[in-house]
Amino acid sequence: MQTLSDLLVESNIFANREMLSPHYVPKRLIGRQKEINQIERAIAPALKGERGRNVFIYGLTGVGKTSCVRYVVDEVKNIPNTRAKITYVNCRIYSSRYKVLNKIISEHLPTYAKRGYGAVDLYEKLTNWIEEDSKILVIVLDEIDVIKDLDDLVYTLTRINSDIRAGGVAMVGISNKVSFKDSLDPRSISSLYESEIVFSNYNANELFEILKDRVSKGFRQGAVDDEVLRFIAATSAKSGGDARLSLKTLSKAGELSDENNEPKVTLERTREAVKLSEGDIVYDVVATLPEHQRLVLYSIALLTQAGGSYKKLTDGPDTYLFSGEIYSRYKSIAENLHKDPKGERWYRKYLYELSMQGLILTFESGKGIRGHTKLIKLLYPAEKIRDCIEKDVFGYPETSQVPN
Ligand SMILES: Nc1ncnc2c1ncn2[C@@H]1O[C@H](COP(=O)(O)OP(=O)(O)OP(=O)(O)O)[C@@H](O)[C@H]1O
Ligand SMILES: [Mg+2]
Structure with a gap:
């Protein structure tokens, strides 16, 4: 076992361990100049005193969205004497309309934020502050899909632009969830997606x-x-x-x-x-998976461990699962946990999301196996998935009710 003094001995390997920390924000981003320029172009109108268009940034996890945006946010913050103001909001921490408004106020009007005002007061204060010298406020909402009342937030921020006589607000939304858009009000979608930047995988x-x-x-x-x-x-x-x-x-x-x-x-x-x-x-x-998506993944892990009917049918080494058997297992697990199972349309979306996250592979069976059906394969060890869902996500007591 290592003792503290062992840990203090100089490392053979590392020169500066900080640089490998997940919290380290790189000052230079490798190979993302094009994306950085796209973000800069999207924000440029604000620097000229124009609102510009809202932007939505999409890309899978770990492709540099947050790093590139933070880089541009710092650039804007370092420009002296500009009426363009920018606020970066990590929506995992500020996950509601009220919290976001409060975060914006606390950054720009810190003395006001401490007084525990309601949303209406915050709104008034914010609009007055923008109007007083025609500011353009750019609000970056990172992991925007986490916000509970996103339609309300988008509505409120959009409304500022029609309520004020001078200045404006522009939004930059960021997400790695593909289909979260489908749960939004069409008006929010058309606001948020005025323009779009896609980060491809490395x-x-x-x-x-x-x-x-x-x-x-x-x-x-x-x-x-x-x-x-x-x-x-x-x-x-x-x-x-x-x-x-x-x-x-x-x-x-x-x-x-x-x-x-x-x-x-x-x-x-x-x-x-x-x-x-x-x-x-x-x-x-x-x-970070939403609850029902997690239950679908859990069903896939349980069925994979049990073998699945495809394996029984073909007697092959691969554990592919039929979409239908997963759905029925998911339904019974949800019911067991006293949660309303989602319909098949949602279920198909969940499968799509899980495949986009690289957790499963889905493909059509081709003719022969039960006509034409979707097959699913888990890409990580079933045991590992099951373990982390049971241990850390539901907690044991609930899962003890889950049939095996
Ligand atoms: N182009 C790059 N150059 C240097 N480091 C990078 C680059 N892109 C990403 N990284 C590193 O990878 C990590 C993940 O990047 P980042 O947080 O920007 O991803 P993301 O797209 O926001 O992911 P998520 O959707 O999970 O939030 C960061 O800690 C960063 O240090
Ligand atoms: Mg990020």
């Missing part, structure tokens, strides 16, 4: 460059060979092109080598690290 080369840059900042010279980086980049590119996952794996490989007093990160340690960080990522992804 390919292996881009991930390699990101890793390489981080190695030069955070590792000792010669501690990590390119071969190791290529391996991590290729693995992460296959599972969704997520830079966060790549960096996590790299950091873990470094820690494993360090713990074993090795002078360099080997491929063997890197393989171990890939396995470990996949587990963490599964947990992170599962923890």
Whole structure:
């Protein structure tokens, strides 16, 4: 076991561990100049005193949306004497209309925010402040899908523009959830999606460059060979092109080598690290899934463990599941937990979301197997998925009621 004094001994591997922390915000973003420029162009009208168009930024997890937007937010904040004001809101923390309004006020009118006013007062204060010298306020809503009363928030922010005589408000929404849009009021959709920027997944080369840059900042010279980086980049590119996952794996490989007093990160340690960080990522992804989507995933994990009827039909090694059997299992689990099961239209959406998150693979069966049906395959170990849903997400007591 390691003692504290062991941990204080200089590392063979790391030069600056901070650089690998998930909280580290890179000052230079590798290979995202085009996207940064797109965001800058979207915000440029504000700098000229015009409202411009609202923007929606979409891309899967770990593709640099938050990093690029924060980069531009800092740029705007550093411009002196401008009437363009910008507020970055992490909606995971500020998850309702009231909290968002309060956050904006607390950033720009801090003394007012402390007084516990209601939403109407905050609204008045905000509109007066914008109007007084024709400010353009850009509100960045990161992870916007988490906001509970998003239609109300969009309505309120949009209304400011018709309520004021000078100045304006522009929104920048960010999300990694594809179909959250479907739950919104059509008016909110047309406001939020006045223009759109899509971040594509990183390919292996881009991930390699990101890793390489981080190695030069955070590792000792010669501690990590390119071969190791290529391996991590290729693995992460296959599972969704997520830079966060790549960096996590790299950091873990470094820690494993360090713990074993090795002078360099080997491929063997890197393989171990890939396995470990996949587990963490599964947990992170599962923890943020909406409740019913999680139950669908849980049903898939249970059926995968049990074998599924496809396996029984074909006697093959693969555990593909029929869409229908998953839906009936999901329904019975939901009922057992006294939750109203969602209809099939929602169910199809959930499958789509799960596949976009890289948790499952879905494909059409082709002719022969029960006519034409959708087949589903779980892409992570069923045990791991089941474990993290049971342990950390529902808590044991509820699942003890779930039939196996
Ligand atoms: N182009 C890049 N150059 C350097 N580091 C990057 C780059 N893109 C992403 N990263 C790193 O990857 C991590 C994840 O990026 P970021 O948080 O911006 O992703 P995201 O698209 O906002 O993901 P999510 O949808 O999960 O919020 C960050 O910690 C950042 O350090
Ligand atoms: Mg983000």
